[in-house]
Amino acid sequence: MSASTAVTQRVAASSSTLTGRRLRPGRVLLHAFLIAMTALWAFPLFWAVYSSLRPISDTVKNGYVSWPAGGLSLDNYRAFWTEADLPYFYANTLVIVVPSVILILLLASMVAFACTQFTWRFNLTVLMIFTAGNLLPPQVIIVPLYHIYLGTPIPYFTELDVGRFIFPFFSDNNLLYDQYIGIMLIHVVFQTGFATFVLSNYMKTISKEITESAIMDGAHVLRIWWNIVLPLCRPALAAMATLLFTFIYNDFFWALILLKTGDKRPITSALNNLSGEFFSNNNLIAAGALLAAVPPILIYIFLQKQFIAGLTLGSTKG
Amino acid sequence: MARTTSISPAAPAPEAGELVATGRGRYHVLTRYDRRVLAVMVGIPLLLEVVLIWWPVVSSIYLSLTNWDGVGDVTPQNFVGLKNYQFLLSGGYFQFWPAVAHNFIWLAWLTFLATPLGIFFAVLLDRDMRGTRIYQSVFYLPVVLSLVVVGFIWELQFSPTDGFINNAFGLVKSGNIIDWLGNPRINLFAVLVAASWRHVGYMMVIYLAGLKSVDPTLREAAKVDGANEVQIFFRVVFPVMAPINTVIVVLTTIESLRAFDLAFIINQGKNGLELLSILITNNSISESTRVGFGSAIAVILLVISLGPIIAFLSQAMRTVRS
Numbered sequence: 001m002s003a004s005t006a007v008t009q010r011v012a013a014s015s016s017t018l019t020g021r022r023l024r025p026g027r028v029l030l031h032a033f034l035i036a037m038t039a040l041w042a043f044p045l046f047w048a049v050y051s052s053l054r055p056i057s058d059t060v061k062n063g064y065v066s067w068p069a070g071g072l073s074l075d076n077y078r079a080f081w082t083e084a085d086l087p088y089f090y091a092n093t094l095v096i097v098v099p100s101v102i103l104i105l106l107l108a109s110m111v112a113f114a115c116t117q118f119t120w121r122f123n124l125t126v127l128m129i130f131t132a133g134n135l136l137p138p139q140v141i142i143v144p145l146y147h148i149y150l151g152t153p154i155p156y157f158t159e160l161d162v163g164r165f166i167f168p169f170f171s172d173n174n175l176l177y178d179q180y181i182g183i184m185l186i187h188v189v190f191q192t193g194f195a196t197f198v199l200s201n202y203m204k205t206i207s208k209e210i211t212e213s214a215i216m217d218g219a220h221v222l223r224i225w226w227n228i229v230l231p232l233c234r235p236a237l238a239a240m241a242t243l244l245f246t247f248i249y250n251d252f253f254w255a256l257i258l259l260k261t262g263d264k265r266p267i268t269s270a271l272n273n274l275s276g277e278f279f280s281n282n283n284l285i286a287a288g289a290l291l292a293a294v295p296p297i298l299i300y301i302f303l304q305k306q307f308i309a310g311l312t313l314g315s316t317k318g
Numbered sequence: 319m320a321r322t323t324s325i326s327p328a329a330p331a332p333e334a335g336e337l338v339a340t341g342r343g344r345y346h347v348l349t350r351y352d353r354r355v356l357a358v359m360v361g362i363p364l365l366l367e368v369v370l371i372w373w374p375v376v377s378s379i380y381l382s383l384t385n386w387d388g389v390g391d392v393t394p395q396n397f398v399g400l401k402n403y404q405f406l407l408s409g410g411y412f413q414f415w416p417a418v419a420h421n422f423i424w425l426a427w428l429t430f431l432a433t434p435l436g437i438f439f440a441v442l443l444d445r446d447m448r449g450t451r452i453y454q455s456v457f458y459l460p461v462v463l464s465l466v467v468v469g470f471i472w473e474l475q476f477s478p479t480d481g482f483i484n485n486a487f488g489l490v491k492s493g494n495i496i497d498w499l500g501n502p503r504i505n506l507f508a509v510l511v512a513a514s515w516r517h518v519g520y521m522m523v524i525y526l527a528g529l530k531s532v533d534p535t536l537r538e539a540a541k542v543d544g545a546n547e548v549q550i551f552f553r554v555v556f557p558v559m560a561p562i563n564t565v566i567v568v569l570t571t572i573e574s575l576r577a578f579d580l581a582f583i584i585n586q587g588k589n590g591l592e593l594l595s596i597l598i599t600n601n602s603i604s605e606s607t608r609v610g611f612g613s614a615i616a617v618i619l620l621v622i623s624l625g626p627i628i629a630f631l632s633q634a635m636r637t638v639r640s
Contacts, residue, residue, distance in 0.1 A: 001436050031444065033442075034324060034442065037453075037458065039514070042456050045459065045471060047475065064480050065482060065485040108363070109363070111360055111363050113359065114360045116395075124365060124635065128631055128635070131630070131634060132320075132631060135572055135613070135623070135626070136620070137576040137595060137598065137620075138576070139576070139594075139595035140375065142374075142599060143374075143378060143381060143598065143603070143613050145370065145374045146602075148370070185366075185370070189366045189370045192363055192366070192367065193371070202623055215348065215352075222355055222565070249464070250463070250465070250577075252465060252579045252582075257603055269466070271467075282473075282480045282481075286471075286494065288470070289467045292464070292466070293463055296463055299462055300458075300459060303454075307462065308527070309524055312524055
């Protein structure tokens with residue numbers, strides 16, 4: 001009897017430490033430190049939200065660091081949304097990001113499939129060419145790339161008009177420069193390097209015997225890629241789609257250099273132009289920046305798992 | 319079906335470059351059709367990669383030896399040898415050495431402050447602890463934001479009369495306004511604070527994933543031997559994490575060399591925020607006509623980048639072979 005009470009006591013003691021009922025000073029200190037750091041980390045964003053909700057009249061009268069005497073409202077968001085014609089810039093983004101992500105996943109999964117499921121002489125070399133290409137600072141290639149874009153003739157056939165939004169097929173100035181397809185092309189090529197690396201890391205974990213036995217059964221490689229390997233890679237593809245969407249959505253550099261017309265810029269790079277025109281005060285800056293951050297924040301909320309998986313698939317062994 | 323199937327070990331050795339599926343001691347030669355399909359599957363992306371990434375790399379090197387102004391063709395008369403490099407390295411272009419210094423300060427800041435802090439957070443949060451998920455979520459939030467948005471968010475902190483910092487510390491009232499983003503002696507550090515806000519979370523996420531893969535019995539064994547937490551991390555966990563440590567160092571270095579967006583948004587990379595990446599575009603893009611000169615800066619950036627790229631590739635290939 002006494003032995004069993006001792007056991008129950010010990011169990012009770014250990015479970016109480018597990019639930020943290022018996023607070024150890026180390027843990028308290030740790031939580032205090034982490035709470036302080038998270039407060040510090042969350043503050044800039046909190047401040048942006050707070051500023052964006054305050055009417056300019058209030059901040060002019062009471063200063064930025066003050067209680068919201070004039071109340072809080074969404075007026076800054078409303079003003080920026082309509083004055084800067086944000087839906088239009090969201091459309092620019094969408095038309096660039098969605099096809100790019102799909103194309104990247106197709107191309108990268110093909111290369112990764114061929115390089116990991118089959119052994120041939122240059123498969124490692126090819127993987128290295130793609131991986132290294134994505135590690136280069138984009139500025140290293142921008143000068144010749146800019147001139148390639150200026151020197152490549154692209155025909156014009158027709159255009160798709162949706163209200164104010166016009167999508168030319170394929171180029172309205174007969175160049176690759178300053179075109180939606182041009183900006184898509186560089187995203188596709190640059191990020192295919194990254195996606196190839198990540199997907200090949202993932203595909204390496206798929207047994208080659210699956211591919212091999214499918215070939216024995218008479219399946220062609222295209223079918224094996226599409227019907228067998230790609231479905232097995234679904235988690236990795238979802239993670240990459242999430243990550244690539246965020247990367248391309250957040251791009252500033254390529255759009256800044258390769259798109260000249262302000263009206264063709266996707267929202268992230270347009271924000272910088274718009275700031276000169278419409279940002280008359282910090283409250284509007286805050287509202288504009290937060291509006292441009294809505295899709296990534298939605299990803300943060302709803303696709304956190306995929307996003308983190310995408311980031312870490314590339315750096316760990318999967 | 320014209321499928322050549324050979325399972326016997328005496329099958330002819332595959333020709334050079336032939337695609338062969340390997341298995342346990344037997345191999346299976348693909349049909350010509352399959353080989354062609356695979357060649358196309360690799361060939362199209364590879365062609366794009368070579369034409370739009372590697373050809374420009376080679377062109378940058380070539381252009382850096384010229385004084386081409388971006389108009390018309392490059393003629394033999396444009397060829398100036400190493401003059402652009404001489405001019406740069408001798409300090410003839412006064413923004414060059416400051417930009418190099420800024421890139422290295424950026425690198426040092428991230429390497430010795432932001433990245434270790436991210437690792438520290440990861441180590442603290444990698445345990446069964448109440449609220450660890452919430453803490454992680456807060457640190458990682460800035461990672462999803464674009465640097466443009468990060469720049470705007472921090473302008474709200476740093477701006478001279480309307481920013482939070484100067485107002486909260488009473489510097490506006492007392493008339494001692496600090497121009498965090500305008501003063502060339504401090505603006506680089508203000509920008510680095512903003513860059514770190516994002517970088518720390520990024521490093522934390524990657525390190526956390528690495529820590530999860532460390533065999534827990536290693537830690538327990540060390541604990542039984544009487545090691546404390548600090549000793550366990552530095553003597554047991556850190557050495558086991560060698561591959562992740564390499565990745566972390568490489569990513570940090572590449573981030574520092576790529577730094578562009580924040581500095582460009584704040585003041586287009588002038589007045590204390592000069593960076594190599596910005597000098598390239600400022601000299602060679604759109605109305606700027608010093609294409610050869612800008613390309614020389616690009617080549618210098620390329621040479622510096624080769625270090626981390628090679629480190630990453632050798633790490634990645636080691637994992638492939640193992």
